[in-house]
Amino acid sequence: MSAKKIGVIGSGLIGRSFAMLFASAGYKVVIFDIEPAQTRAAKEDIREQLASLEKNGLLKGSLSRQQQFDNISTTENLEECVKNAFFIQECVPERLDIKRKVWAQVDKLVGDDVILSSSTSALLPSAISEGLTHKNRFIISHPTNPPFYCPAIEVVPAGWTDPDVIEKTFTVLKESGLVPVLIKKEVPGFVLNRIQYAIIGECYRLIKDGVVSPEDCDTIMSQGLGLRYAFMGPWETGYLNAEGMLSYGERYADMILDIQKSFGPPERIEGPTLQAIHASMERLAGPVQDIQKRRQWRDKRLIALAKLKRDLDAE
Ligand code: NAI
Incomplete structure (x- = not known):
């Protein structure tokens, strides 16, 4: 030591x-x-x-x-x-x-x-x-x-x-x-925030375009993508969703590209859409004056997940 x-x-x-x-x-x-x-x-x-x-x-x-x-x-x-x-x-x-x-x-x-x-x-x-x-x-x-x-x-x-x-x-x-x-090269936002902001950008657009509500958008992450991402990243997810990466590319590369082409240019998060997201989060997570309570709720879950991951990794 x-x-x-x-x-x-x-x-x-x-x-x-x-x-x-x-x-x-x-x-x-x-x-x-x-x-x-x-x-x-x-x-x-x-x-x-x-x-x-x-x-x-x-x-x-x-x-x-x-x-x-x-x-x-x-x-x-x-x-x-x-x-x-x-x-x-x-x-x-x-x-x-x-x-x-x-x-x-x-x-x-x-x-x-x-x-x-x-x-x-x-x-x-x-x-x-x-x-x-x-x-x-x-x-x-x-x-x-x-x-x-x-x-x-x-x-x-x-x-x-x-x-x-x-x-x-x-x-x-x-x-x-x-x-x-x-991180092998210095780029703005490094990697974590670039990924995070790509997610925020698309979630914002989907809400602004009336495709999904802010609550349902968060549900797709917390009850869907996020559950897998607690244990593996997008590449291992793809690898397991097909017969390896090359098979994933064969099956999905055209679809991924077509959908990516439909993404719009970056937009500043602001105005009525941001206000609507705020109002939804007040319903979901409680009013801002009680935010400390919801942070404790979050930390309790992060602690439980950290324990679960530690126990599974020790198996
Ligand atoms: P903070 O505001 O909680 O703490 C900053 C501390 O620096 C304060 O205690 C302040 O008194 C002190 N300080 C200010 N000027 C100083 C000086 N000249 N010399 C010595 N101390 C000085 O900020 P926080 O959240 O701890 O962030 C610190 C850094 O970590 C920032 O660069 C932030 O971007 C980064 N960071 C923050 C994360 C977060 O979620 N809060 C996550 C990852 C990185």
């Missing part, structure tokens, strides 16, 4: 999750946030989250809840957070100016072997790191929310990232119970 140090910058939703994941692998995690009150709240929240994970039998790694908690400390000083850390995970708000500013500060405080990893959802690694002295050590590790129950994480190097940074990032993430996937 390693006792190497990881610095986490930003202690919001994602910073807290990363801190817990790294601590579960035995790393000593030091969290910094520009708002000291945020780090204090983070520590309390992490204590509660670890207790809930233990209760549900979902603690990662082999350390006890207390050992994992003790691996996490906080600081009000950026230098203390990054000094002697071999890996730094930045989790500050999704704004290029803020990310660049934070990384410019860190750049001056670190040595040549460090790994500089950003949680950004959509900013390109080259755009964040182009001005850094250590830009060859920069990479993106973009988690899926909530990272404790959705372990896939996109790893996106820039063209100038050293190969050993990719390899070592994979090691740290795997040790922390995540499932890293290499």
Whole structure:
């Protein structure tokens, strides 16, 4: 078990999750946030989250809840957070100016072997790191929310990232119970959000064109496609739906192409269609003021699914 140090910058939703994941692998995690009150709240929240994970039998790694908690400390000083850390995970708000500013500060405080990893959802690694002295050590590790129950994480190097940074990032993430996937070229939205936005785009069009209601559209995902996708992706789905991929192509390629040609150009989601979707979701998921209740409903199901997948994988 390693006792190497990881610095986490930003202690919001994602910073807290990363801190817990790294601590579960035995790393000593030091969290910094520009708002000291945020780090204090983070520590309390992490204590509660670890207790809930233990209760549900979902603690990662082999350390006890207390050992994992003790691996996490906080600081009000950026230098203390990054000094002697071999890996730094930045989790500050999704704004290029803020990310660049934070990384410019860190750049001056670190040595040549460090790994500089950003949680950004959509900013390109080259755009964040182009001005850094250590830009060859920069990479993106973009988690899926909530990272404790959705372990896939996109790893996106820039063209100038050293190969050993990719390899070592994979090691740290795997040790922390995540499932890293290499995104070989930097493209807007990486892969997860490109797929997600393709789905949103088509669902929006189908509702706008009066083909299906928002509730029924969600039902097709939650009671249909989504059930398979919890266990396999579109390619394995196709492979199993025919006698392998080539037979799938023979049977369905023309139909897929014809239907794809009927898709319209991208549209901004807005106006009366968006209002109608909102009203449907209020009926389905409850009013916005009670949204926390529905989030708990969601997390309960994600926890149960994570347990089921773990048990099935162990068979
Ligand atoms: P958040 O708003 O919950 O937390 C951001 C934290 O950064 C706050 O505690 C804030 O005080 C702190 N901060 C702001 N400026 C700072 C600075 N200069 N130095 C140090 N700390 C600073 O944001 P969240 O949701 O945790 O997102 C963080 C990153 O993770 C973003 O890039 C976001 O796109 C990405 N991400 C978010 C996901 C989500 O579902 N929330 C999923 C995957 C990635």
